[in-house]
Amino acid sequence: MNHIERGITITAPLLSMVGIHKSFARVHVLKHVDFTLQAGEIHALLGENGAGKSTLIKVLSGIYSADQGRIHIDGKEQVFKSPRAALVAGVGVIHQEFNLVPHLSICENIFLGREHLFGRGWIRWRKMRREALLWLEKIGLLVDPSCKVGELSIGQQQMVEIAKALSFDAQILVLDEPTAALTQSEKKALFATLCRLREKQVGMIYISHRLEEIEELCDRITVLRNGESIGTRMTKETSMDELVGLMVGRKIQEQFPRELTIKQPAERLRVEGLTQQGKVSQVSFSIQAGEILGMAGLIGAGRTEMANLLFGVQKQDAGEIWLDGKQIRIRHPRDAIQAGLAYVTEDRKGEGLVLSRSVKENFTLPSLASFTKGGFIRKQQENEMAEKLMRQLGIRSTGIEQKVGFLSGGNQQKVAIGKWLLHQPKVWILDEPTRGVDIGAKREIYQLINQLTEQGMAILLISSDLPEVLGMSDRILVMREGKRVALFNREDADEEKVMQAASGGGSLLA
Amino acid sequence: MHREMKARDLRVSWLQKMGPLAGLLLIIILLSTISHDFLSMSNIFNVLRQISINALLAFGMTLVILTGGIDLSVGSILALSGVLTAGMMGMGIEPWLASLIGIIAGAVMGSINGLLITKGRVAPFIATLATMSLFRGLTLVYSEGRPIISDDYSFVIMGQGYFLEIPIPVIWILICFFVLGFILKNTPFGRHIYALGGNEEAALLAGIRTVGVKVAVYTLSGIFAALAGIILTARLSSAQPTMGTGYELSAIAAVVLGGTSLTGGKGWITGTLIGAMIIGVLDNGLNLLNVSSFYQQVVKGAVILIAVLLDRSQKT
Known part of the structure; x- marks a missing residue:
């Protein structure tokens, strides 16, 4: 027997990945990662979003090929050219989408x-x-x-x-967030199956954010951070605090140029009991003029659903919204825009921009009415505004007539944000505003957000990038399973507390 | 990198715009060298009059296709509006009033399409496939399958008359062309059509009433089809219950030949007019050359394929 929990490994590992390195266009996503898996073991792979978990799995399952490093299965070196090849060699991956x-x-x-x-x-x-x-x-x-x-x-x-x-x-089974969509009883059944497979000497890699599940199920835990493997621990000997510390590490704050801009407390937006059946339940919060309220949580915690609800994309089942002390009703994005809300969506290509149209047309789409007189668009005024906005935001393009689809990610994001500026909104919902944007453009976006708050606008900043939420927000609201589970002041919040609240992993402390 | 993109971007859009026009000119030059009658003034107006019905249908179809939809029912709307107008006149109603009723009927039929697609969430292809049969059936029911004669002079000049030597149907298409072109370029409604076709979700999030825009677009398509039906009835001095059968396909062909993308968001009304002219010139030229109608179909199909394949090769 080579049961890991006894701390003795006699046989060679079932899987060993050594020095796996992978980069995309000079960004190093995996930096010489080592990982081993024993037969009859459930091994958790833990890390924040963007730590490199899914890239590692994609290398293992033949979707990507590694730039450097070797994969051995049962002591035999393997090079996978396709997912099928990996499958035939005995690596089965259960993706979140079946x-x-x-x-x-x-x-x-x-x-x-x-x-x-x-x-x-x-x-x-x-x-x-x-x-x-x-x-x-x-x-x-x-x-x-x-x-x-x-x-x-x-x-x-x-x-x-x-x-x-x-x-x-x-012989190797990879499970990517397998419980994300399961009910409690389905989860129990899954765990029973996995334990049964463990007895049959199948090796399993278990990816999850939910620390309590990892404690219940897994034998060992490997933590990835910024593409590096930080360490492997036995579950029994590890505390939740240690794990969160490993995941989060220490990070530099200076890249977030946040300055407090709440001049005098004045409530801009108040949301009470916002509910959409099965997605968001009874969420309440308020944002002051000039304040950034960060919204943290894991993927699937209901943050984007909350934003869609607030902006009238989805139908509200219950809840009240006040803006500057007046109750407003939002049934369609049009109502939200007219009331003074702006929404920069998470998926800018899918929802934020019309890629086949020009920078100018994207800019003026939400505020076209203000460029219209007697039913006709005033072209000259529109062009002037678009030119001005493009200079102001520092968008690199060939001109206002360039199609947005031809711009780089950072410049596209500036268009997605900039189109609301013409409208002078009172409240901004920013959902993952810096995802897929390079460092330089990121900083420019942060500075832009600061400028908005200086003008007294209120901002709801949804982000899965913890350092970003902590660095930019004045207060931080944490969501889990569609509910508000915690609210921190800037001074009181740190990555560990937020992570703990978001993953609901308090139980590991016991 | 950026400069390359610019050059490519500009070249592609220039070719997409100029390609159809170059094709049309090529065909015209070719036909005029072979047949001397081809470039005579009377023949040019003849061609324009022949394409007027298809151009009107294709104008409405362009709007629909720009939103990413399709309207297969235009031929049937044309027929039902035509027989209704003729029928009203048979009952002694003034021609202008009967025509107005025909147009309103077209608008109602178009808005039914729009409501089925938006509120009923039926795919445009399916919804208009069903109403194509539905409206054609109603046409046959109303007319009892027989042509309805309408030879009132003040009515038939709409299809057969001239104004300053120009056939009146040609004047109709010119008016519609300029009005539509202006709307698409210079009004919020035009912008909304392009935005909706380019990315419906983004359009919704920009506060556009996407349902309203779609219903309006199908309604307009219905109005254009009704107008075409009335002009055709006037030209034939009677409304045939089977008229317009298969016209939806010619209209779609004209739109596609003009460079408008079937996935929506990209295209222009000038292209559609050129597309309709390419089809009309081919028909006319091949007739002048005494090519049998069997071969004419082969040539038309080949031209559409060549145009679309050229368009593809520019994009990749």
Whole structure:
């Protein structure tokens, strides 16, 4: 036996990744990462967003190839040219989004693309069903394999994915945030299956933000930070505080040029009990004029849903919104804009910009009415405003007629923010305003945010970048599972406290 | 890097705009060297009159396609508006009033399409495929499958008359062309159409009433189809219940030949007029050359394919 929890490893590791290095366009995403996995072990991979977890997994599963480093499975060196090659070598990945065809049966899904295993030219259905049943029994999913996958619950679909991976004789199973969409009882069933597989000597890599799950399930924990492996610990010997400390590290504050700009306390925006069934429940907060309220939380905590609700993109089931002391009703983004809200979305290409149109047209889209007289757009005035705005924001482009799709990420983001400036909003919702933006442009965006608050605008800053939230916000609200779980003043907040609140991992302290 | 992008950007948009025009000129030069009648004044007006119906349908279709949609029902709207107008006149109603009723009917049919697509959340292709059959059926029911004669002089000049030597249908398309071009370029509504077709989510988040814009666009398409139906009825001195069958495809072809993207957000009304002219010139030229109508279809199909393939190769 080579049970890890006894602290003795006798056999060679099932998987060893040594010195894995990967960079994209001079950005080093993985810096000589080492990682080992034993047979019969559940090994947690922990780290903040952007720490390099998913890149490491993509290297392991053959989606990316590493620039440097070696992968050994069962002592044999492997180079994966495709996800299929990794699968055949015994690495099965259960992604957050399943690769299942809902209209096909469980059995057809498990053997999709491999039907030839069951006869030449035609499929021997009974044999295929028998074998599928075998795999389902192995993981404890007692469902008729001829059921359509689309009729199963999310938890059951995930089991089918696991069965599918195992049917390739996978000895290594990677689970990426497997509990994100599961109910409590589905989670229990999943854990039982994983424990059963552990006994059968399958090695599992478990990626999750939820520390309490890791404590319950995992034997060892490896922490990644900024693309480096910071350390590997035995779960039993490690405290929650130590883990959070490892994840977060110490970071420089100077890149955040925040100065306090609340001149006199005056409430700009107040939100009470904002609710959307199943997504956001009873969220309340207020923002002063000139204040930045940071909103932290893990992916799926309901922050973007909250923003959509506030801006009228989704229908509010309950809640009240006050702006400058007056209650307002928001049923459509148009209402929000007219009331004086601006919303820079998380997904700028998908929601923020019309890539096929010019910088100018994107700029003036929300405020076209103010350039219109007698039903016609006043071109000259529009051009002048667009030119001015482009200079003011330092957007590098060939002119106001250039299509936004041809701009770089940072410049696109400036257009996405700039289009609201013409409107002189009172409240800004900024959702991940610096994601995918280079360092230089990031700083410019922070300075722009400071300027906005100096003019008395209130800002709701949603960000998954913890140092950013801490560095820029005057107060920090933490969300988890659609609820407000904590509110910190700037002085009281640190990364550990925020992380703890966001992951709900207080239990590890005990 | 940026300079390269600029050069490419400009070249692509210039080619996309000039490509259809160059194609049209090429065909005109080719045909005029082969047939001497081709460039005579009377033939030019003849071509313009022939394309007027298709151009009107294609104008409405351009708006719809710019939003990323499609309208297959225009041929049927044309027919139903035509027979209704003719029927009203048969009942003794003044031609202008009967025409107005026909136009209103087109607007109602178009807005039904728009509501099905927005409020009913039916895909534009499916919704208008259904209403294509629905409106055609109503046309046959109303007319009992027979043509309705309408030879009132003040009515038929709409399709057959001249104003200062110019055929009246040609005047109609010129008016519609300039008005639409102006709307698309210079009004918030035009901007909203492009924004909606380019990125519906972004348009919604910029406060645009996306539902309203879509309904308006399908309504306009219905109005253009009705106008085409009335002019066609006037030209034929009667409303045929089967008229306009298959016209939606010619209209789509004109839009695509003009360089408007079927995925929405990109295109212009001038391109559509050129596209309609390419089709019209080909029809006319091949007729003058006594090419059999069987071969004409082959040539038209080939021209559309060549145009689209050229367009593709510029983009990649």
